[in-house]
Amino acid sequence: MKEIERPTRNNLEGIGGWLNPSRYGWERISYWFQRLTGVFLLVYFIGHVYETSTIVNGQNAWESFLELTQTLWGHLFLIMVIGASTFHSANGIRLIFTHAGIGLGTPGRPDYPYNPASLNYRQKSGIWIALILAAAAMFYGFNVLFGV
Amino acid sequence: MNNTTIDNKNERRITLKVYRENRGQDSGSHHDTFEVPYKKWTTVLDALLYVKSYMDPSVAIRYSCRMASCGSCGMKINGVPKLACYTKISELETSTVECEPLPNFPIIRDLVTDFSRFFNHHKSMQPYIQTNDSTEADNSKGTFSFYQSPEDVDKYLQFSYCIKCGLCYSACPTVGTDLNFPGPQALAQQYRYFADTRDESKKRLDIVDDRHGIWRCHFAGSCSKVCPKGVDPALGIQLLRSYMLGISKNDKIPAKKIEINDDNNNNGKI
Ligand code: HEM
Ligand code: SF4
Ligand code: FES
Secondary structure (H helix, E strand, C coil): CCCCCCCCCCCCCCHHHHHCCCCCCHHHHHHHHHHHHHHHHHHHHHHHHHHHHHHHHCHHHHHHHHHHCCCHHHHHHHHHHHHHHHHHHHHHHHHHHHHCCCCCCCCCCCCCCCCCHHHCHHHHHHHHHHHHHHHHHHHHHHHHHHCC | CHHHCCCCCCCEEEEEEEEEEECCCCCCEEEEEEEEEECCCCEHHHHHHHHHHHCCCCCCCCCCCCCCCCCCCEEEECCEEEEHHHCEHHHHCCCEEEEECCCCCCEEECCEECCHHHHHHHHHCCCCCCCCCCHHHCHHHCEEEEECCHHHHHCCHHHHCCCCCCHHHHHCCCCCCCCCCCHHHHHHHHHHHHCCCCCCCCCHHHHHCCCCCHHHCCCCCHHHHHCCCCCCHHHHHHHHHHHHCCCCCCCCCCCEEEEECCCCCCCCCC
16 A cells, blocks of 8 residues: 655644634633733833843933834834733733642533533633733823823 | 424525545645535534535545544534534534644545544553552452542543544644644643542653643643533643642542452442
8 A cells, every 4th residue: 555645744733823813712812812912022122121221322322212112103012012011911920820720620520511610710701801901001001101 | 293204495505615635646635515405403424424425425534423422523614623423514603614624633635634643642641540569450369449439530530531532632722833742632631640549650740741741731721622522631731730830739649459359249349
C-alpha cells in the first residue's frame, strides 16, 4: 500500500485560531483579549521607556515628545492604554486564581446537558466585570482628556 | 394512526456542504453540496449517510456507534467541532450545514482525519493505574479488589468518561500552534489518574512539567465548551496545575486492597 504523505502541520488551525474569538463563548474572548491587551501594553511599555528616556537629551527633546500625547490621536491612544491596562489587570487577577484551580468548582457526576463546572457564572461575571471596569476607566479618561 | 404515518408534504430539505480532499491523490480540495431531506430528529451523521446511500458513495466519513459513545464521528460543523451523530440539523437553525474535517488533525480523506498524534499524546501520559506492589496482578496470591468510597470515585469519574473524540484537541488554541503540547484530552487524563486513589505513580506531575506541557494552557475554556461528555478538561488541567503550584497538597491515601475470598463468599466486603 502506498503510504499517504502527511505533512505534520497539515490542517493545524495556527494563529488564525488565536485571532478568531467568536466561536467558543466568553472564556475564549477573555483569552483573546488578554493576549491582545498584553501585546498592546508591551508595545506601549517599550514606547513609554523610549519616551521617558528622551529626558537625557535635555528638556526640549522631552517636551517635544510629550506634545505627541497632546494631539487628538495621542489622546485616543492614551484612552486605549487606559482601557487595555484596566482589562488586563482585572482579568489577569481572575486568571491567576483560575490557573491555581480556585473558583472553578469541583468534579462531580456529569448529567445531560453536561454544563462544565469550570465555565461557571462566577468566571463569566469576572470577565464581564473586567470589561465594564475597562469601559468605565476609558470613559473617565475621555472626560479628563477631552472634557472642558 | 395519524401521527405514525410519514408526512411527505412537510418534508424539509437542508443544503449539506461537504469538504472533499484525497491526500493520497494530491488533487487539491473543494466543497460538494447536497440537498438532503431531514426531520426534526435527523442528525448530521444521518444526513451524511443519506448522501452516501443515494447521492455520492465516495464521501469518506468515520463513524461507528451513532450514539456519542465511540468518539469517531467528530468533525467541524458550521465552524465548531462537534460529533456528527450528536448534532441535530434542526438544532443548528441554519439553511446550510457545512461539514469539514476536525481542525488540528491531519486530513486523510474528506472528513476522515489522522488521530495518531492525538493518541500518542494520550499514551505519553501513561493512562493506566500504576501500583507499587504486584499483589493484585499475581493470580497465585488470590484475587484482590480496591476499596474506594463514593467520594474517592467522584474525584476522577467525570474525567474517565472521555471517549477520545478529539473535539477538545481541535478547539484548543494552543494545540493549533504547538504540536508538542499534549492538549486538553491528555492533560485531563493525567489528572484522572493523579486523582485516583488506586494509582501510586510518583511521576505524573513530572510528565506534564515541560516547556510544552501544562504551562501552555491559558484557560481559554474552549475544550470544555465543545466536550460532548461533560468531561470538563479545563477543570482537570487547572486542578492538576494547582498541585504543581503547591496550592493544593497531595494528601491522597492509597486505596486499601481487599482480598476476595471465594470460600467465605464475602464478595469483597470488609
Ligand atoms: C496588574 C498588572 C498585570 C497583571 C495582573 C497581569 C496578568 C497577566 C496574566 C495572569 C497573564 C497570563 C494569562 C494567560 O495565562 O493566558 C498575562 C499575560 C500577558 N501579559 Fe500581563 N499582567 C499585568 C500587566 C502587564 C503589563 C504591564 C504588560 C506589558 C508590558 C503585560 C503583558 C502581557 C502579555 C504580553 C501577556 C501574554 C498574553 C497571553 O499569555 O496570552 N501584562 N498577564
Ligand atoms: S475530553 Fe471530551 S472532547 Fe476531549 S476527547 Fe475526551 S470526550 Fe472528547
Ligand atoms: S458515531 Fe460514535 S460518537 Fe458519533
